[in-house]
Amino acid sequence: MFGSFFYLLRGRGLDISMEEWLTLMKALELGLHGATMKGFYHLCLAVLCKSESDYDRFQQAFLEYFKDRKFYTDSGEVRAEITDEMLDWLNHPNSVIRQRFTREDVTAEQLGLSREEIEEMLAQRLREQRGKHDGGNYWVGTRGISAFGNNGMNPRGIRVGGAGKNGTAIRVAGKRVFRDFRDDNVLDIRQFQMAFRTLRSYSAQNGAEEEFDVDRTIHDTCDKAGILQIRYRKPRRNQIKVLMLMDSGGSMARHSRLCSQLFQAASNSNRFKDLKIYYFHNCPHQHLYTHPALEEKYQKYTVDVLRQCGKDYRVILVGDAAMDPNDLTAAPQFGATRYNMGLTGKGWLDYLVARYKHIVWLNPSKPADGSSYFNGAMYSYEVIQELFPMYRLSVAGLEQAMKKLMVKD
Numbered sequence: 001m002f003g004s005f006f007y008l009l010r011g012r013g014l015d016i017s018m019e020e021w022l023t024l025m026k027a028l029e030l031g032l033h034g035a036t037m038k039g040f041y042h043l044c045l046a047v048l049c050k051s052e053s054d055y056d057r058f059q060q061a062f063l064e065y066f067k068d069r070k071f072y073t074d075s076g077e078v079r080a081e082i083t084d085e086m087l088d089w090l091n092h093p094n095s096v097i098r099q100r101f102t103r104e105d106v107t108a109e110q111l112g113l114s115r116e117e118i119e120e121m122l123a124q125r126l127r128e129q130r131g132k133h134d135g136g137n138y139w140v141g142t143r144g145i146s147a148f149g150n151n152g153m154n155p156r157g158i159r160v161g162g163a164g165k166n167g168t169a170i171r172v173a174g175k176r177v178f179r180d181f182r183d184d185n186v187l188d189i190r191q192f193q194m195a196f197r198t199l200r201s202y203s204a205q206n207g208a209e210e211e212f213d214v215d216r217t218i219h220d221t222c223d224k225a226g227i228l229q230i231r232y233r234k235p236r237r238n239q240i241k242v243l244m245l246m247d248s249g250g251s252m253a254r255h256s257r258l259c260s261q262l263f264q265a266a267s268n269s270n271r272f273k274d275l276k277i278y279y280f281h282n283c284p285h286q287h288l289y290t291h292p293a294l295e296e297k298y299q300k301y302t303v304d305v306l307r308q309c310g311k312d313y314r315v316i317l318v319g320d321a322a323m324d325p326n327d328l329t330a331a332p333q334f335g336a337t338r339y340n341m342g343l344t345g346k347g348w349l350d351y352l353v354a355r356y357k358h359i360v361w362l363n364p365s366k367p368a369d370g371s372s373y374f375n376g377a378m379y380s381y382e383v384i385q386e387l388f389p390m391y392r393l394s395v396a397g398l399e400q401a402m403k404k405l406m407v408k409d
Helices: 003-011 018-029 037-048 052-066 084-091 115-128 190-202 214-223 250-268 302-308 345-355 377-387 395-405
Strands: 148-150 241-247 274-280 287-289 299-301 314-318 359-363 390-392
Touching: 003 052, 018 037, 037 052, 190 250, 190 395, 241 250, 250 274, 274 302, 287 302, 299 302, 302 345, 314 395, 345 377, 359 377, 359 395, 390 395
Parallel strands: 241 274, 241 314, 314 359, 359 390
Antiparallel strands: 274 287, 287 299
């Protein structure tokens, strides 16, 4: 079964053994994919990919193999898909539209839709739509206020085709979300790794004097006119524990390459006793995620993560601090629980600052360039800049941030 798929995966550079392939076949036989294409995709990902560096190769090969196949819903209907014809409409919009929209035209009802509702509505539009649309509030199109298309004014939509405008889309259809985690991504991360080395200054000298000290041995032997004086010292053990929280998606998409450099430098560094990396969107709230895709299956309760990371952790947040003010000010929809503690986004940031003495914010955008922030996002930037020591995500900025983290208690 799927013999040609196996050879395609091997041909695209995935090192898949026959044992792993037979494991996949056995899992299919047991129905572990749930009889769905999505389930099959995730099952393949779990069985055939050895690390996140394989994800992009697998994703591209999977799309190549299944792109011309038809998929069906539970009711037997052909599932709606984004066709090449529709992408052509979206990539080549009309120069003249009947009505121009602003962000104020987006209704509160549109802004209140959940991600699941938006995804369901997109599937419905794809089944219904038969033509090109530019400017509007319903169809998949361009420069309108519907939640689907590109270059529109709805901050909570799914970008389809074209280029982003405000960087606020909750998802980009067809986006290669794993591209920047490939191990063949040619990046000069050496300078980032050098900056992380400064954290070694945190290493406490604990334990017995059991490491041979060459310098003291020579010095004391000379003082004793050549009579050998062997000296030992306490070994330098790395005691640094780091919690890194990275913004993913939306306006951060344009910085994915730079964040990939930071991710690789931190992951490959042996400078830490412990390193934990989690992801959030815009601002930490009730959930953090173990994967930049920010899907429900990767959720962890923030309170549980912080409970595992004691106050001795050094915390590094990475994000452009550009978001709708509601991300900072809106209270939990269903009131306070033990997991959300009734906190707004700003409340979670205050909690982090109060809990951790050593905390910094790395910003991939130029902080001084307010033009890179859309509408009310300058408010969020100013709020976060007041809360955190903020540094540019560059080699120089990272070095400055590490020095800030090195300040003694």
